[in-house]
Amino acid sequence: MVFYIIGAIILVGVIAYVAVNHIPKKLHWILSIILLATAGYLLFLINNSIMEPLRFNTEKQIRYTEVIKKLKVIRDAQVAHKTVTGDYTKSGEDLIKFIDTAEFAITQTRNVLVKQKRGLITVDIEKRVVDTIGHEPVRAMFAGKDYKNMLKIASNNNIKFIFSVDEIQKFGNLTEPVFEVKVDKKIVLTGLTDYLIRQELEAATGDEVRGEFISVGSLNEVSENGNWPPYYDKADKNLNKK
Structure with missing residues (x-):
């Protein structure tokens, strides 16, 4: 896009130089149309370069x-x-x-006392137990x-x-x-x-x-x-x- 804009600017410059130095004044109106068209195209390119991103x-x-x-x-x-x-x-x-x-397992955690022998004595040990109390569809x-x-x-x-x-x-x-x-x-x-x-x-x-x-x-x-x-x-x- 940048190259097109630079090219259009150069083209406008070349046309302007040729018009001033080599073209009879009675034909300047033709060059004016060309310059206007080129300028319009240049504006289009500049606008497009801004809007495209x-x-x-x-x-x-x-x-x-x-x-x-x-x-x-x-x-x-x-x-x-x-x-x-x-x-x-x-x-x-x-x-x-x-x-x-598939289904998710619905669980419930509870603590229970378990008797455990330690040598000559019996002690109560608290353990955590996880119970499955139901299931729920994954799609829910x-x-x-x-x-x-x-x-x-x-x-x-x-x-x-x-x-x-x-x-x-x-x-x-x-x-x-x-x-x-x-x-x-x-x-x-x-x-x-x-x-x-x-x-x-x-x-x-x-x-x-x-x-x-x-x-x-x-x-x-x-x-x-x-x-x-x-x-x-x-x-x-x-x-x-x-």
Whole structure:
């Protein structure tokens, strides 16, 4: 875009020079029309260079919001899966089946006294006992959430959610399961201006989604957070207040 603007400015200068030094005055009206047309084109380029990034950011946020909404549902499903099974899954389809069929155990904790022999005497030891008193369908947690379509983006059928699971070592031989679900930003932004897409993919600082992917979770640490900035969560906070 910058090169087009510079080229148009140079062209205006060349036309003006030729008009003054080489063109008869009776033909100056033709050059005036050319200059006006060139100036109009130049104004169009300048306006477009200002508005194009604004249009890009508006469309980008619309697309990101749609993807992040799906990632939040996937995250909730992964957390529920770990609560019930003790681990995460690397299959989105299995997550949907899990929500439809699995149940949370409803537990109750109580303290009981247990008699324990210590040498020649018997003492009462207090122990904590956890009783399962019922079950609740996992899908009840997802009421109002379109979990059956959480792997689909209506505006772009080419978007695929990449699932990864692993374990990280914590203390001694103890390990903790971790997960990550991500989407390639380049695919999300398909059809927008190329140079602005490149800038977005290289974003490493600022109040934006950093890196090449929109993601939730991490394979390097125990985390259920997404890599998007807080303003993508404002709608959720407002909904919770209501």
